[in-house]
Amino acid sequence: MACTLSGGNKRKLSVTIALCGNSKLVLLDEPTSGMDLGARRNLWDMLKSYKKDKIIILTTHYMDEADVLGDRIGIMVRGELKCIGSSLFLKNRFGIGYKLTFVKKNRKAHAGLEQFLAENFQGVQKAGEVHEEISFVIPKTQAQNFGDFFEALDQRLDQFEVRSYGVSMSNLEDVFLKIN
Numbered sequence: 001m002a003c004t005l006s007g008g009n010k011r012k013l014s015v016t017i018a019l020c021g022n023s024k025l026v027l028l029d030e031p032t033s034g035m036d037l038g039a040r041r042n043l044w045d046m047l048k049s050y051k052k053d054k055i056i057i058l059t060t061h062y063m064d065e066a067d068v069l070g071d072r073i074g075i076m077v078r079g080e081l082k083c084i085g086s087s088l089f090l091k092n093r094f095g096i097g098y099k100l101t102f103v104k105k106n107r108k109a110h111a112g113l114e115q116f117l118a119e120n121f122q123g124v125q126k127a128g129e130v131h132e133e134i135s136f137v138i139p140k141t142q143a144q145n146f147g148d149f150f151e152a153l154d155q156r157l158d159q160f161e162v163r164s165y166g167v168s169m170s171n172l173e174d175v176f177l178k179i180n
Contacts, residue, residue, distance in 0.1 A: 007034035015043065019050055028058040032065060044068050063172035073172070075179055082179045087172060094178050095170025097140040104132045105161040113160040120149045132163075140170075 002013055015031050031047070032040040040062075047056060047069055060066055066073050067087050074084040083090060102113065113134075117124045121142045127135040146167075153165070 008036065008039060011035060012039070012043065015047075023054070025055045026057070028056065030060060031058055032060070032062065040065070063176055067172045075176055077180050083175075090172065090175050091170045092140075094175045095140065096137050096174045096178060098138040098143065098167055098169055099127060099135055099174075100138055100165065100167050101133060101135045102160075102165045103163045104134060105163050107132055108161075110160045110162075113162070116153075116156070116160070120145055120152070138167075 002010065005013060011031060011034055015028060018026050018028060032043055035043065044065065050056070051069075056069075058069065070087060072084060073087060073090060075082050075090070083094065085093070100117075104110070114126065114136075117136055117138075121138050123139045123142065125137045127137045129135070153160075157163075
């Protein structure tokens, strides 16, 4: 009986029932709530293959789920629709830019690293620091400086006591937090 299933399995059953009728329009409310990451990814794959020639409207608190499944994404804050568009549109319009994250060789931050970033990127801001990791936000208008910057940075990693680094674009979570 369905009442004996776990929360995640009840969600899977509900989604399966919703999709059985081969409807052209399907409404899903928090379809992956209570599921582990593997089950969530499997359901996303199934929904992506199912949505051809259909309309699926879903609500979710998971921004990665909206990013993966949404052709058009609307973000609501306190019951009011604040923006709507494709993932790429929202990231370009409301994104914070690029996040540059460094893993330091020890917890002590090297003062020269922040100065080096400021010399290369106008408007760079420190986003946070936890243990050996330190992150900065680079405005998207400064992306043209990445090529020269990374060449110079690679030559100075030991000087700044940096073990590794990575750069990523804004994600929908950043967009949501900015709009909220």
